[in-house]
Amino acid sequence: MSKTNESSTMANAATCIELPIFDISQPLDSSSLYSLSQACKEWGFFHITNHGVPKNLYNKLSSLSNHIFSLPLELKLEVGPFSPIKTYTPHFVASPFFESLRVSGPDFFASAQASSTVLLNQQSSEFSEVLKEYGNKMSELSKRIVQVVLMSLLGEELDNKLYVSEFKKCHGYLRIINYTPPESVNREKEVEGLGMHTDMSCITIVYQDKFGGVQVRSKQGKWLDIKPSEETLLVNIGDLMQAWSNGKLRSSEHRVVLRRLVNRFSLAFFWCFEDQKVIYAPNEVVGGCEEHNLRLYKPFLCADYLKFREINSVGEEKFEKIGFNVKDFAGITGSDQITKSLKS
Numbered sequence: 001m002s003k004t005n006e007s008s009t010m011a012n013a014a015t016c017i018e019l020p021i022f023d024i025s026q027p028l029d030s031s032s033l034y035s036l037s038q039a040c041k042e043w044g045f046f047h048i049t050n051h052g053v054p055k056n057l058y059n060k061l062s063s064l065s066n067h068i069f070s071l072p073l074e075l076k077l078e079v080g081p082f083s084p085i086k087t088y089t090p091h092f093v094a095s096p097f098f099e100s101l102r103v104s105g106p107d108f109f110a111s112a113q114a115s116s117t118v119l120l121n122q123q124s125s126e127f128s129e130v131l132k133e134y135g136n137k138m139s140e141l142s143k144r145i146v147q148v149v150l151m152s153l154l155g156e157e158l159d160n161k162l163y164v165s166e167f168k169k170c171h172g173y174l175r176i177i178n179y180t181p182p183e184s185v186n187r188e189k190e191v192e193g194l195g196m197h198t199d200m201s202c203i204t205i206v207y208q209d210k211f212g213g214v215q216v217r218s219k220q221g222k223w224l225d226i227k228p229s230e231e232t233l234l235v236n237i238g239d240l241m242q243a244w245s246n247g248k249l250r251s252s253e254h255r256v257v258l259r260r261l262v263n264r265f266s267l268a269f270f271w272c273f274e275d276q277k278v279i280y281a282p283n284e285v286v287g288g289c290e291e292h293n294l295r296l297y298k299p300f301l302c303a304d305y306l307k308f309r310e311i312n313s314v315g316e317e318k319f320e321k322i323g324f325n326v327k328d329f330a331g332i333t334g335s336d337q338i339t340k341s342l343k344s
């Protein structure tokens with residue numbers, strides 16, 4: 001495991017953050033658990049290694065996906081936003097340089113097959129087999145990561161009870177992303193492949209290629225490059241986990257910048273609460289709050305937050321509005337807290 005520090009990179013003159021790396025195949029010792037809790041609190045990002053995803057699985061998925069993205073737009077739109085399937089997001093929705101294909105669990109094979117039957121006109125597809133393997137691996141990894149994050153937050157005795165009662169019904173979906181930079185990338189002026197946002201997940205696991213491009217926004221509002229690290233996956237805390245943990249785990253604003261003329265390929269896996277879950281920080285989490293013993297979020301239905309984000313990210317001003325997050329939706333303001341304490 002390495003330390004967290006900041007250093008300057010010559011290549012792009014941006015500040016780089018080196019996040020800690022955790023060996024997820026082993027139980028974490030107490031000093032690693034402490035580093036993990038610090039990383040989740042300060043950055044909401046960390047790396048994992050020994051994650052069990054073989055390089056050849058990633059390579060296969062990347063080449064099959066490249067083939068899909070190279071298909072004609074009219075064909076891709078047959079699974080696009082106005083189709084019954086709605087798995088393909090074309091350019092100019094998230095950004096002019098971003099397109100993606102969504103594959104949902106728990107039956108990753110069936111979900112991939114629904115798209116590939118239309119796109120590849122195949123009944124039995126290698127693409128669906130590969131996605132089944134990748135999706136199942138990500139689901140297992142997500143469970144393990146949530147467990148270690150809970151352990152770092154609450155200690156070993158509490159985590160299992162809470163894991164079972166709170167996280168057992170989580171589900172995942174994968175977004176396969178192809179970034180196509182403009183013909184000429186001006187190195188002085190960064191091109192945003194994906195604008196500033198927070199994730200709507202509990203946790204997200206990203207497989208990014210060796211060129212990197214993910215940037216995290218510090219608490220002071222400074223953009224920092226997340227140095228890509230060979231053999232590791234990037235994990236970040238999402239909004240659902242930030243609310244559930246009463247703000248102890250940070251869902252950081254992040255974005256993707258494109259600096260090269262080559263396409264950038266990434267796989268983002270989102271592990272989420274079930275739609276019908278009421279998200280409410282348990283007493284065990286709130287009770288230990290050092291600064292104050294107050295809840296920072298009102299209880300809310302998971303599906304309602306997802307709807308709020310959907311509504312606020314469409315329309316003319318979608319790029320500005322991408323900044324709305326769970327604090328805007330369910331955060332308790334100072335005046336709410338005063339009213340609450342006066343009533344009690």
Ligand SMILES: O=C(O)CCC(=O)C(=O)O
Pocket residue numbers: 175177194199206207208214254255256266267268
């Ligand atoms: O493409 C990446 O590396 C990250 C994508 C991301 O942040 C997202 O899809 O939420």
Ligand SMILES: [Fe+2]
Pocket residue numbers: 197198199204254
């Ligand atoms: Fe993200």
